[in-house]
Amino acid sequence: MATYRICFLPGDGIGPEIMTQARRVLDRVGERFGHTFTVTEALIGGAAIDATGGPLPQATIDTCLASDAVLLGAVGGPRWDELDPSIRPERGLLGIRKAMGLFANLRPARLFSQLRKACFLREDIVERGIDVMVVRELTGGLYFGEPRGIEVRDGERVGVNTMIYAEHEIRRIARVAFEAARRRSGRVCNVDKANVLDVSRLWREVVVATAADYPDVQLSHMYVDNAAMQLVRDPSQFDVIVTGNLFGDILSDEASIITGSIGMLPSASLGDGGPGLYEPIHGSAPDIAGQDKANPLATILSVAMMLRHTLGLEAEASAIEDAVSGVLSDGWRTGDIMEPGAKPVGCAGMGAKVAERL
Numbered sequence: 001m002a003t004y005r006i007c008f009l010p011g012d013g014i015g016p017e018i019m020t021q022a023r024r025v026l027d028r029v030g031e032r033f034g035h036t037f038t039v040t041e042a043l044i045g046g047a048a049i050d051a052t053g054g055p056l057p058q059a060t061i062d063t064c065l066a067s068d069a070v071l072l073g074a075v076g077g078p079r080w081d082e083l084d085p086s087i088r089p090e091r092g093l094l095g096i097r098k099a100m101g102l103f104a105n106l107r108p109a110r111l112f113s114q115l116r117k118a119c120f121l122r123e124d125i126v127e128r129g130i131d132v133m134v135v136r137e138l139t140g141g142l143y144f145g146e147p148r149g150i151e152v153r154d155g156e157r158v159g160v161n162t163m164i165y166a167e168h169e170i171r172r173i174a175r176v177a178f179e180a181a182r183r184r185s186g187r188v189c190n191v192d193k194a195n196v197l198d199v200s201r202l203w204r205e206v207v208v209a210t211a212a213d214y215p216d217v218q219l220s221h222m223y224v225d226n227a228a229m230q231l232v233r234d235p236s237q238f239d240v241i242v243t244g245n246l247f248g249d250i251l252s253d254e255a256s257i258i259t260g261s262i263g264m265l266p267s268a269s270l271g272d273g274g275p276g277l278y279e280p281i282h283g284s285a286p287d288i289a290g291q292d293k294a295n296p297l298a299t300i301l302s303v304a305m306m307l308r309h310t311l312g313l314e315a316e317a318s319a320i321e322d323a324v325s326g327v328l329s330d331g332w333r334t335g336d337i338m339e340p341g342a343k344p345v346g347c348a349g350m351g352a353k354v355a356e357r358l
Ligand SMILES: NC(=O)c1ccc[n+]([C@@H]2O[C@H](COP(=O)([O-])OP(=O)(O)OC[C@H]3O[C@@H](n4cnc5c(N)ncnc54)[C@H](O)[C@@H]3O)[C@@H](O)[C@H]2O)c1
Pocket: 014, 073, 074, 075, 076, 077, 078, 090, 093, 262, 263, 279, 280, 281, 282, 283, 284, 285, 286, 287, 288, 293, 294, 295, 296, 298, 336
């Protein structure tokens, strides 16, 4: 019997809808296991811009840092697309990751066996199983490197971003990947572009040096273009993928679709202790926002990751995952994972089914 402080950041688009369902599931877990989850909501993204003029109010950072864990819906949308990038909703998300020191982003892409038909890959490939953990560096690389901006050179405008990684940033994300591999099947594939980029050459060198501390883990390397292709050719060859910020962003969206839908993929963003931030990997899905069509399972599975990784509540996390699995076995499907003969359900209905199962 314990009390946990959770900060909810609903954000924009489908964010508030999926977070309502996450809340329902969290409350049900509390009832069943005798915990109290004290939820405080804070503003981020477009919702924060509308209310305060900026995407990440100081009050939000303070609330997150004072919580045991943070759950985020999604940020962004066409309403704010014309804004300068430095004050867009997405900057709020990057800002909170940086402010909380969340350098490690774990994105597990696992195909629920009930969703085999929702996976577009050949049956014999699906049979081999899909269970990949993308470990994405989250507070460095091209997203944060300086200099950046649009400037005038030789009489015309040039856009500039800088991909930069320091050795300590590479070492610490490599360690997270090797540790994750130890808890899984013991293989890490490092994904970079060392044939072209100097930053990747250093990245690979540091990953190899760090591997010396993990002789029990098998390390391989792949260029990112090949990795993008291999991920859909035969995902069973991968266990843990470790990669930089931009490559990880792209590869995890790709990994999500081989598990049926981007609406299924949760994530954990972790630092050196302190509260973790948990979120679905998808965005605010403006095309379906406010229509009760969004799949809330990625967010609900993010709640499970939050309970497991930050709060140490393993039985509670497994109970959520089992409930999701049970609802899928019962045939309930949101539109993104629909298949012939399945029972259609909306965002709220899916949340209710999972809570009932719990
Ligand atoms: N973590 C985040 O907050 C995050 C992540 C990605 C994109 N974004 C932002 O979201 C906005 C929209 O971006 P986008 O369209 O490129 O990506 P998106 O992930 O929002 O949507 C891509 C496609 O996937 C579908 N989709 C996404 N989540 C779904 C769910 N839970 N259930 C069913 N279908 C789902 C959408 O309907 C859309 O067709 C942009 O402003 C972008 O910057 C935010």
